[in-house]
Amino acid sequence: MENPNELPPMNMTEYKAKRDACRQRIDTKYDIIGFISSGTYGRVYKARSKNKDDGKEYAIKKFKPDKEGEAASYIGISQSACREIALCRELHHENIVELTEVLLQDKSIHMVFEYAEHDLLQIIGSFSHPERKLMSEYTIKSFLWQLLNGVAYLHANWVMHRDLKPANILVTANGVVKVGDLGLARLFYKPLQPLYNGDKVVVTIWYRAPELLLGSRHYTKAIDIWAIGCIFAELITLRPIFKGEEAKVENKKTVPFQKNQLQKIFDILGFPTKERWPAIDQQPEYPNLASFRQSPNVLRSLYQSWPIKSEHGCNLLQAMLEYDPLKRITAEEALNHPYFQEEPKPGMDSFAGQNVDLPLRRITVEDKDMRATAPAPKAHPGPPIKDDRNAKRPRVE
Amino acid sequence: MHRRRLAEAMKEDLEYVDIATLTKIKMWYYNSKRILEKPASKQSPIRSRILIGKIGKRLQFRQQVIATAIVYFKRFYTKNSLRMTDPSLVAATCIYLACKIEECPQHIKHIITEMKNALANHGGFDYDTSKVAEFEFYLLEELEFYLIVYHPYRDLTLIAKDLKLEESNLQTAWFVINDSYRTDVCLLYAPHMIALAALYIICVVHAERTFTDTSGGGNIGSSNPGNLLDDNTANSIITHSTHSNMHLHAQLNNMASKRSPHHALNVEGHGINNRDMVQWFADLNVEMEEIIEITQEMLSLYNIWKDYGEENIPSMIKILKAKRVVDPSISHPQHNLLHESPLHAFNQQHIHPLQAAPMTSQPGHPAMQQ
Numbered sequence: 001m002e003n004p005n006e007l008p009p010m011n012m013t014e015y016k017a018k019r020d021a022c023r024q025r026i027d028t029k030y031d032i033i034g035f036i037s038s039g040t041y042g043r044v045y046k047a048r049s050k051n052k053d054d055g056k057e058y059a060i061k062k063f064k065p066d067k068e069g070e071a072a073s074y075i076g077i078s079q080s081a082c083r084e085i086a087l088c089r090e091l092h093h094e095n096i097v098e099l100t101e102v103l104l105q106d107k108s109i110h111m112v113f114e115y116a117e118h119d120l121l122q123i124i125g126s127f128s129h130p131e132r133k134l135m136s137e138y139t140i141k142s143f144l145w146q147l148l149n150g151v152a153y154l155h156a157n158w159v160m161h162r163d164l165k166p167a168n169i170l171v172t173a174n175g176v177v178k179v180g181d182l183g184l185a186r187l188f189y190k191p192l193q194p195l196y197n198g199d200k201v202v203v204t205i206w207y208r209a210p211e212l213l214l215g216s217r218h219y220t221k222a223i224d225i226w227a228i229g230c231i232f233a234e235l236i237t238l239r240p241i242f243k244g245e246e247a248k249v250e251n252k253k254t255v256p257f258q259k260n261q262l263q264k265i266f267d268i269l270g271f272p273t274k275e276r277w278p279a280i281d282q283q284p285e286y287p288n289l290a291s292f293r294q295s296p297n298v299l300r301s302l303y304q305s306w307p308i309k310s311e312h313g314c315n316l317l318q319a320m321l322e323y324d325p326l327k328r329i330t331a332e333e334a335l336n337h338p339y340f341q342e343e344p345k346p347g348m349d350s351f352a353g354q355n356v357d358l359p360l361r362r363i364t365v366e367d368k369d370m371r372a373t374a375p376a377p378k379a380h381p382g383p384p385i386k387d388d389r390n391a392k393r394p395r396v397e
Numbered sequence: 398m399h400r401r402r403l404a405e406a407m408k409e410d411l412e413y414v415d416i417a418t419l420t421k422i423k424m425w426y427y428n429s430k431r432i433l434e435k436p437a438s439k440q441s442p443i444r445s446r447i448l449i450g451k452i453g454k455r456l457q458f459r460q461q462v463i464a465t466a467i468v469y470f471k472r473f474y475t476k477n478s479l480r481m482t483d484p485s486l487v488a489a490t491c492i493y494l495a496c497k498i499e500e501c502p503q504h505i506k507h508i509i510t511e512m513k514n515a516l517a518n519h520g521g522f523d524y525d526t527s528k529v530a531e532f533e534f535y536l537l538e539e540l541e542f543y544l545i546v547y548h549p550y551r552d553l554t555l556i557a558k559d560l561k562l563e564e565s566n567l568q569t570a571w572f573v574i575n576d577s578y579r580t581d582v583c584l585l586y587a588p589h590m591i592a593l594a595a596l597y598i599i600c601v602v603h604a605e606r607t608f609t610d611t612s613g614g615g616n617i618g619s620s621n622p623g624n625l626l627d628d629n630t631a632n633s634i635i636t637h638s639t640h641s642n643m644h645l646h647a648q649l650n651n652m653a654s655k656r657s658p659h660h661a662l663n664v665e666g667h668g669i670n671n672r673d674m675v676q677w678f679a680d681l682n683v684e685m686e687e688i689i690e691i692t693q694e695m696l697s698l699y700n701i702w703k704d705y706g707e708e709n710i711p712s713m714i715k716i717l718k719a720k721r722v723v724d725p726s727i728s729h730p731q732h733n734l735l736h737e738s739p740l741h742a743f744n745q746q747h748i749h750p751l752q753a754a755p756m757t758s759q760p761g762h763p764a765m766q767q
Binding site (some may be wrong): 013015016023087090290 | 457477483486492493497498500502505526527528529530531532533534535537538542543545546551566
């Protein structure tokens with residue numbers, strides 16, 4: 001203590017002990033029923049509250065500590081976990097998955113969400129296998145309306161989802177849509193730098209909007225609407241509308257040009273002319289468009305070969321798949337589209353009177369050990385449907 | 398957030414030092430955060446006036462991060478005492494987390510390096526990555542995972558646009574808001590009220606200035622950007638504090654009536670017409686009393702600031718920490734009182750940007766136009 005500026009050493013042991021003492025352990029609050037799925041972020045478990053008065057089921061998302069090993073150490077919480085916690089803490093809406101609480105244990109974050117029995121990927125899968133049966137227009141329209149309703153709420157609060165795809169659209173046993181996985185979502189009110197600077201690649205390739213495929217730096221919430229348009233078409237036909245092949249990222253600095261995906265889009269919607277999208281020549285990848293041949297928009301005739309006959313339905317789909325992000329319909333406008341005014345009108349129980357018999361979410365009951373951080377063993381029975389869309393989320397950190 | 402809870406939180410520390418000293422110590426920590434701003438802004442030297450707009454934007458971004466970090470820091474200390482914790486670790490972790498939440502993540506090592514530099518002469522910063530990352534967990538818990546903070550800057554910008562406020566006045570109001578983070582107003586009042594109070598302060602200063610100084614200095618405070626208002630301005634605010642118990646409406650009216658036409662012209666030259674402002678404030682559907690309270694809080698800050706001496710801070714901290722060795726038992730019973738129910742106590746007075754202040758009302762978002 002010779003230096004007069006030297007401060008006395010400070011010891012936080014007492015503080016930490018006090019805090020640790022009032023921390024509740026997960027196993028004192030929840031019974032783990034089994035393992036649901038895993039991803040790059042970590043693992044998800046199904047759980048039930050120990051509180052007998054509650055009786056509800058929950059999905060506990062455990063973020064893996066970044067460095068796995070016998071002695072996991074703290075290296076800071078990932079950006080995606082931060083986003084998801086920060087946004088879910090504030091968002092409360094019927095059609096957005098509800099965060100119940102966050103628990104910290106074993107150097108990992110555990111987010112406790114309300115449980116949803118299904119998701120659109122699984123539902124679409126079970127309608128196409130083993131034999132193909134079509135979804136009723138009522139169910140499709142209810143899914144679509146509730147999805148738009150949730151996304152309209154996000155957009156009204158300046159939140160962009162940025163990863164809408166069937167696997168992320170959850171559906172409860174009562175047929176209520178819950179938009180999930182806000183790990184890529186972010187606020188877009190006056191972004192302090194272009195969104196592109198934060199994440200070079202967003203949205204799974206099949207649902208990625210043309211402005212993103214053309215390298216736009218200043219994309220908008222319209223990218224979510226494009227994805228919803230793709231999902232709408234997929235609900236009708238049970239197949240992804242633009243099933244392109246992703247050009248692989250060769251090095252981390254450059255984002256590859258997704259020629260195949262754009263080709264799939266142009267095959268149906270036609271070549272994007274300057275008339276349809278006046279600012280197209282300002283897109284960074286615009287010069288690459290020279291290699292495509294001109295083609296017409298055949299969406300309408302394609303739609304006519306589909307089981308849904310509504311003219312308004314076709315107009316709404318076309319409006320959501322508008323090339324020009326400025327002309328693309330907004331979630332709020334879409335909710336008021338004439339398609340939702342005509343019969344069958346959408347409802348909050350998408351399965352009401354539909355006699356659908358969906359399989360329950362597959363749970364691996366042998367795997368209840370939340371402390372396991374290693375990836376599931378090979379012999380592990382996978383999720384019911386091979387989820388190749390969900391397996392890898394392209395992302396450049 | 399109530400004043401009573403704030404007072405409770407400070408009780409333990411106050412047994413060792415008086416309130417003014419405590420405020421100064423806290424101020425020192427807020428300032429040490431400002432030190433962290435410097436390395437980044439060095440990269441953008443003020444090459445010319447043309448660049449000011451750009452740098453301003455850059456500053457806005459930096460300030461928002463710093464402001465968020467300060468709010469985290471304050472929220473943490475509404476539940477904990479300085480004595481029991483190491484504010485330098487708390488501060489570093491707040492900055493680290495705020496950077497992530499404000500979407501400009503900094504590597505944890507970078508923040509640690511900056512902390513080491515900033516505290517080189519003040520005991521250093523003796524924590525590594527894992528210590529800061531570990532503390533992030535505690536911080537998250539203390540914040541109850543409410544991480545999105547809504548700041549007055551946005552409201553100020555909107556109001557300024559609405560009023561067609563002159564750039565220099567906007568700047569001054571902006572600095573007043575910067576200064577407000579040294580007080581507890583961001584815990585006690587809604588951001589739009591703080592923005593209004595900042596605006597109110599510059600109105601008052603303007604009226605005062607045109608009385609005392611007919612030559613009317615053009616750029617109040619802007620000679621000292623990002624910092625406290627210059628002495629003159631601060632003094633004129635302080636001298637004015639005797640009046641500010643009065644109802645705002647009456648006060649502004651009073652000032653407007655005392656002014657000669659010449660003065661009025663002069664004031665208009667600054668882009669502020671007090672007669673209009675009286676009407677404008679009157680038309681607002683807000684608690685005027687609350688605006689006055691915030692103003693008072695700000696004025697007392699400028700008072701304490703007058704005899705804030707950075708060189709004295711280390712010894713103040715020593716007093717705060719050292720006495721613990723003398724009688725460590727004192728703190729215990731009290732501590733338990735303060736921390737009975739950490740997860741329930743600090744309740745809904747957080748700012749809920751997505752609810753309390755709906756973001757839907759602002760049309761024409763820039764990102765949408767691009």
